Amino acid sequence: MNTVDFSKQKFHPSSLKLLMTNSRTKSEPLSETAKGCLHEIYIEEVFSRRKTISSAAMKKGTAVETDSLELLQTVTGEVYFKNQETIENEYLIGTPDVIDKKNNKIVDIKSSWDIWSYSRVTGDSALKDYAWQLKGYMWLTETRSSQLVYALVNTPEFIIDDELYKMSFTLPPNTDMEQFRPNFIFDDIPSEMRIKQFEVAYFEEDILELRSRLDLCREYLSTLKL
C-alpha cells in the first residue's frame, strides 16, 4: 500500500474524456462516470492494482500506428513520425502520438478496427470521444492546434489469425475461415477514403476548465477509501 499525496496527482489525457463528463445535477460537480474513473486511479495509485483491458482492437491500434501514419502521409503528404517522449506538466502526463513542432500542432491517430466502425466515425462522434484528450495534449505540449485522424489500415496477420481461430469455435465445423479474412484487409479501398481528419481548436477557456475540473478530481481522490 502506498501513501499518496493526491493534491499533486497527474492525470493521463486519455482519461479526460471520462473526467470531463458533466454531472446531471449542479450541486454535484463530478459525474458518476468521472467518479468511477477516479476510483480506478485511486486503486492504482494506492494499491498498485491496474485494471487490465486488452482487446484485439487495442492490439491492432498499437501494432498499426506506423501504417496509419504512412497512410496519412500518402493521402496528405504530411510526414509524421511517432513521438516517443512522455511529457508532463503540473496536471497531466502523457505521450502524444505526434508532435509537429514546426507547425505548433499535435496529431492523434486512431486506427479503426474494421470498415463498419470506421464508417460510423463522424465529426460529432469523434470530437465527443476525443476532443478533451486533444485539448489536454495541446496544454501539455504547449501547442496551439490539433488534429484527430482516423485511419482504416489492414489488420496484422497475427491478429487476423487469432480472430479467425476464436471465431472458428463459434461456427459449424469445417467452415472455411478464410472467407472472413477480407473483412480485415482494406488496401483494395482507395487511400483517400481511408483517412478522416478533424480539427480540435485551442481555447484558453478550455484549459481553465480543465484546470478547475482536475482540482476537483484531486480533492475527490483525497476523500476516497477502499
Added chain:
Amino acid sequence: MTELATKQQSIAEFLSSPVIQKNIESVVGERKQQFITSVASLVNSNEALQRVDRKSLFAACLVAASLDLPINPNLGFAYIIPYKDQAQFQMGYKGFIQLAMRSGQFQTLNVTDVREGEIGANNRLSGEIEFVWSDDRDNLAIIGYVAYMRLTNGFEKSLYMTTKELTQHGMKFSASMKKGYGLWKDDFNSMSKKTVVKMLLSKYAPMTTQMQTAALADQAVIEGEKYKYLDNEAIRPEEVATEKEQARILKHIANSKSMDDLELCRNAVEALSIEDEAYKAFSAKFDVLAHLK
C-alpha cells in the same frame, strides 16, 4: 566462401574451448568426437544456424545428445531449428517413438494419417474411433492423424485429431505458423504426426525421465535448466509497432534528398540509442547532405 569458412571455424573454436569440451564429456562421455562432428556437420549444412547464438545451439545439441537422438534433419528424430537469433530444440515424431520403445514398456507405438472415408464408428462414450482403412488411399484427402499405443501390460489407447484441430493447435502454439513460415507451414505432415504422438504419450503413457525431458525441451530454447518457448510466446503489438516504425524511419532517411527532408525524422531518431541502426543512418546521411550543401 571466406566469410563462411570463418564462421565455421568460429563454431569449431567454440566447441574446442576447455569449458565446452568438459561439458560435452560429462554428457556424452566417449562419444565426444562423434558429437562434435555431428554439430559441425549440422551447422555447415545450414547457413541460418551459423548465425544463431552459439550457446543456445550448443545447449540444444546437448539435449539431443543426452537423449541419444541424432540431429541430422534427414533422419527426423530431432531437429535444431534457428528461430530469431536462437537455436531451438525440436523433437520429431520418430524421436518420441524411439524413446518410448527404448523404455521397454511399449509393445507398439505407431502413427498414421487418416484419409477421407476411413472413419467408421465413433464411440462418444469411450472416445474410441473405429477406422476402416482403405487399400488404395494415396489419392484420398487427409482428414486427420491418429497415434496408437499398446503397452506390454495390455493397456492400449489411441488419439485422433482432425487436420482442422491440428491447424488450430499449430496456430495456437507456434508464432511462426501464424506468420506463415516454420516447420508447421513447411512440413505439416510431420508436425501433425508428432503432435498426436506427443499428446498420446503425455496423456496416457508411462513417461521415462528421457521422455519427460524430450516433451519439455521440445520447441524450446534451452538456457541451463530453463526451457524458453520463444515460438510459443505471444507476438507483442508494441514490438511489431517498434519494428515497423524503425523500418519507416530508415526508409525515410534513405529517401531524404535534402536537409529539410531529413530533419522531419530528427525527433524520432533522437529518441533512439546512439547504437541504433536508424541513429547511425541519420548521422551518416546528415554528414552526406551537409557536405553537399
